[in-house]
Amino acid sequence: METNARLSSDQSPSTTEEIAKMRNVPYHEAVGSLMYASLGTRPDITYAVQAVSRFSKNPGVSHWEAVKWIFRYLKGTKELWLSYGGTEKELTGYADADGNMAEDRHAISGYAFLLHGGAVSWSTKRQEIISLSTTESEYIAATYAAKEALWLRSLISQLFDTTLDATALFSDNQSAIALTKDHQYHARTKHIDIRFHFIRWIVENGSLRLIYCPTDEMVADTFTKALPSPKVKHFAAELGLVSV
16 A cells, blocks of 8 residues: 555545445455455555455445555566575564554554465454553564464474474564563553463463564564555565565
C-alpha cells in the first residue's frame, strides 16, 4: 500500500448513490484471492491484505482502489518466489508493533519466523487491547511472537528428533526487551495483563532469547505499516522472496 494511504470506515458508502456504485464490485472475491496468496507464499502483502479485509462488510471506492493497488504490486513482482536455502539455518524470529495510528487506537502487531533463509510463519494482527505506550504494544507483540516460537520449536523437535538452542527473537524496542527480563514492580507497567507476562517464563527457561534489532533492519516492520517501495523490496528479500 502507499505510505500516505489512510483507510477508515468514514470512506465506506453512506448514500444510496455510493452504495449503488459499489454493489457490483467483486470486493469479497478479490480480498479472498489476495488472502490466499498472503497466507501461502507472499508474506510481503500480509499487512495490506489485513488492512483492506477490515472493510469487507461495507467497502468504499477508496478501499477498492487499495485492493487494486495490491494486485498491481503482485503483477509487478510476479517473478518473486518464496525460497529456502540461505546461509542462516537456525529458526529466527522478528517481532514488531506499530504505534496506535488506527482509528480505533488498537496497535498492529506483526511477526515473522525464518528458517533456512525463508519465512515459515508470519502474521499481522490488531492487538486486543489499547496500549498506553510504545513499550506496552511492543511487549505484547513480542508475547504473540513468543507463543508462535514455542509451537514452531515443538514442531521442529518432533519432526527431526532434535533439541534446539534458544531461539533468537529480534525486537527494535529496548524497553520491551528489558521488561521481559525484569520482574520488579514498575508503576508504568503494573496495569499490563498477567497473560502478556508469559514471555518472561519463556525467556527464563531458555527457550527464547530477545535481541535488539535496529528499526531499519526489523523485518517485521513490513507487517505493521505501509512502507516505501525500497523498504518493501528489502524486507521481501529478507523474507526469502527472490527472483527465480
